[in-house]
Amino acid sequence: MRIGMLTGGGDCPGLNAVIRAVVRKGILHHGDEFVGFMEGWRGVLDDVTMPLDLQTTSGILHRGGTILRSSRTNVKKISGGFDKCVEVITKHKLDCLIALGGDDTQSISLALVERGVKCIGVPKTIDNDLSGTDACFGFDTAMGIATEAVDRLHSTAEAHNRVIVCEVMGRDAGWIAITSGIAGGADVILVPEVPIDMDEVCRLLKARWDAGKKFAIVVAAEGAKLPEKDQIAVGDKLDSFGHVRLSGIGQMLAEEIEKRTGYETRSVNLGHTQRGGTPSAFDRMLATRYGIAAIDLAHAGNFGRLVVLKGTQITDIPLAEAIAATRTVGADLLHVMKGLQPKG
Numbered sequence: 505m506r507i508g509m510l511t512g513g514g515d516c517p518g519l520n521a522v523i524r525a526v527v528r529k530g531i532l533h534h535g536d537e538f539v540g541f542m543e544g545w546r547g548v549l550d551d552v553t554m555p556l557d558l559q560t561t562s563g564i565l566h567r568g569g570t571i572l573r574s575s576r577t578n579v580k581k582i583s584g585g586f587d588k589c590v591e592v593i594t595k596h597k598l599d600c601l602i603a604l605g606g607d608d609t610q611s612i613s614l615a616l617v618e619r620g621v622k623c624i625g626v627p628k629t630i631d632n633d634l635s636g637t638d639a640c641f642g643f644d645t646a647m648g649i650a651t652e653a654v655d656r657l658h659s660t661a662e663a664h665n666r667v668i669v670c671e672v673m674g675r676d677a678g679w680i681a682i683t684s685g686i687a688g689g690a691d692v693i694l695v696p697e698v699p700i701d702m703d704e705v706c707r708l709l710k711a712r713w714d715a716g717k718k719f720a721i722v723v724a725a726e727g728a729k730l731p732e733k734d735q736i737a738v739g740d741k742l743d744s745f746g747h748v749r750l751s752g753i754g755q756m757l758a759e760e761i762e763k764r765t766g767y768e769t770r771s772v773n774l775g776h777t778q779r780g781g782t783p784s785a786f787d788r789m790l791a792t793r794y795g796i797a798a799i800d801l802a803h804a805g806n807f808g809r810l811v812v813l814k815g816t817q818i819t820d821i822p823l824a825e826a827i828a829a830t831r832t833v834g835a836d837l838l839h840v841m842k843g844l845q846p847k848g
């Protein structure tokens with residue numbers, strides 16, 4: 505087969521592991537040929553490619569980022585964009601296109617499937633919020649980085665009798681916040697799924713001070729928000745998929761906490777640190793399993809599908825199902841979080 509591949513949306517650790525697995529199985533077991541499109545859908549629109557073979561995909565398993573680069577190019581926003589994609593895919597005589605990305609990227613794959621292109625999707629996002637799968641690769645690495653940061657913040661917060669608010673990624677789902685907050689022993693965890701109650705935040709902090717601990721850690725997802733208020737963003741510019749750039753809830757909370765409690769408070773925003781660097785062993789494994797599943801689907805002639813993890817098994821679902829809803833943090837983890845906090 506001749507197979508195209510691209511990585512779209514925000515990068516995350518593990519993309520290279522998927523690319524390597526797809527190419528290795530495709531070449532070693534089927535004699536496939538590959539075309540790598542650069543910078544997500546932009547590479548398809550502009551026909552910018554790189555060769556993908558055993559040599560170009562060697563030595564990349566442990567590397568973060570993506571050898572194919574990435575962008576948030578939205579084909580829907582470009583006049584004649586889908587026709588151009590179909591033209592380029594036809595020119596390269598592709599039998600299949602494998603797109604690694606989150607809901608925005610997969611929404612373009614789905615639109616191409618409706619135009620007869622044989623697409624297969626691989627779920628990627630550190631936010632871990634794609635419905636239909638129990639895990640996206642990249643999330644485990646981000647969770648580990650955020651947990652280490654929360655660990656490190658403890659000693660400096662304690663040394664200065666401070667509250668430190670740690671802002672982590674997570675637009676509409678607070679997976680990184682709740683997992684790093686629980687694993688790192690944060691005193692307050694704020695996720696987009698539950699509006700922030702400032703009285704409750706201050707109650708938890710005061711309870712800690714009253715118990716003799718004169719420092720505390722708050723973990724807040726970038727998408728956490730006060731009731732009836734918008735999420736905190738940098739400017740009002742939207743990206744091509746209509747998202748604002750979230751940032752600033754941590755600093756806003758720090759100011760409000762200091763004002764209400766009198767405790768000296770600082771904030772730190774982990775930002776893209778969470779997306780960079782080497783993938784965890786779990787993410788390399790998951791990414792590799794997804795890659796093998798994707799190339800297997802291609803050879804089974806099973807298109808328009810997304811490879812997913814259900815429990816411990818890799819399987820696949822229709823692309824439409826994957827982008828239907830955001831997978832948010834459930835009641836079970838919120839129950840764990842509350843169980844560790846003093847009762848109101």
Ligand code: F6P
Nearest residue numbers: 514629630631673674675749750
């Ligand atoms: O890919 C998801 C994500 O990391 C979000 O958590 C975050 O809001 C966004 O991407 C940041 O995007 P960008 O790198 O384009 O600023």
